[in-house]
Amino acid sequence: MTSPKAYRKPKRGSLLRNWGLLACASLCALLSAPLSASGVPRLFVFANADMRAHTLEKDLETLLPGVDVTVFSRIREFEVAMQERPEGALARRVVLESLGLRPELQGNDGGKSTERFVLVAANRQATVAELQGKTLGAVDILGRKNMDDFVSNVLGASTPKLKYVTHERDLLALLQFEAAAAVLTSEKWAELFRSKSEMKLMTTALPNEVPLVAVAFSSPSARAALEGKLGAAAPRLKDKLGVTQWR
Numbered sequence: 149m150t151s152p153k154a155y156r157k158p159k160r161g162s163l164l165r166n167w168g169l170l171a172c173a174s175l176c177a178l179l180s181a182p183l184s185a186s187g188v189p190r191l192f193v194f195a196n197a198d199m200r201a202h203t204l205e206k207d208l209e210t211l212l213p214g215v216d217v218t219v220f221s222r223i224r225e226f227e228v229a230m231q232e233r234p235e236g237a238l239a240r241r242v243v244l245e246s247l248g249l250r251p252e253l254q255g256n257d258g259g260k261s262t263e264r265f266v267l268v269a270a271n272r273q274a275t276v277a278e279l280q281g282k283t284l285g286a287v288d289i290l291g292r293k294n295m296d297d298f299v300s301n302v303l304g305a306s307t308p309k310l311k312y313v314t315h316e317r318d319l320l321a322l323l324q325f326e327a328a329a330a331v332l333t334s335e336k337w338a339e340l341f342r343s344k345s346e347m348k349l350m351t352t353a354l355p356n357e358v359p360l361v362a363v364a365f366s367s368p369s370a371r372a373a374l375e376g377k378l379g380a381a382a383p384r385l386k387d388k389l390g391v392t393q394w395r
Contacts, residue, residue, distance in 0.1 A: 189373040190216045194226040194239035196316045211381040235370035241359035246290050251362035255391030262357035265302050267330045268338050270323050273350045274330035279308040285322035285331035288312040304355040
């Protein structure tokens with residue numbers, strides 16, 4: 149019977165080379181491994197649109213084939229969901245930064261990365277000065293602890309009493325029922341309100357513009373999986389996310 153071969157201890161240099169190769173392979177595997185349990189990159193989106201969240205999800209998944217899109221319209225739900233570390237997070241730049249995320253792609257529209265915000269009021273043009281002591285309607289996009297600073301920056305003045313709503317479309321009800329002297333929103337939404345409401349809505353442009361949506365990635369491999377898809381879809385994202393390119 150053939151005797152078993154004697155075990156020979158590898159030389160130290162061989163061990164070091166093997167460990168070095170293993171470490172390199174592990175790092176490469178980490179950067180190129182499937183990005184989620186399903187192997188499909190996840191994109192969490194915090195956005196308000198003139199449609200339900202699940203409808204926007206379906207539209208974005210059509211525009212971003214091979215991406216698992218989840219849309220949130222409540223900031224608290226988005227904040228909690230981000231603990232899952234999705235491969236990509238898409239929201240207004242100020243939202244990402246408030247969560248400690250670093251935007252790596254900035255949305256642009258017509259060469260601009262910001263948009264004008266306005267005051268909207270019924271039957272008159274509201275002024276920033278007159279809002280002191282009155283109620284201003286606003287969508288809660290940052291959590292209430294951070295909204296005061298955001299609104300103050302947009303207004304260029306101290307923040308009046310705020311009445312929060314979850315969706316942009318809810319702002320109209322505040323004006324209809326006179327629950328707010330005016331509401332704060334983007335020019336884009338103000339135009340949409342005018343097209344849908346029988347009220348005579350008037351706007352007042354505000355001094356400081358607000359950055360458009362941006363994207364943060366969880367890793368270099370996540371960026372590699374998502375950036376090309378986002379770039380290819382950009383020309384068709386105008387109606388969904390208000391951007392036409394990424395920079």
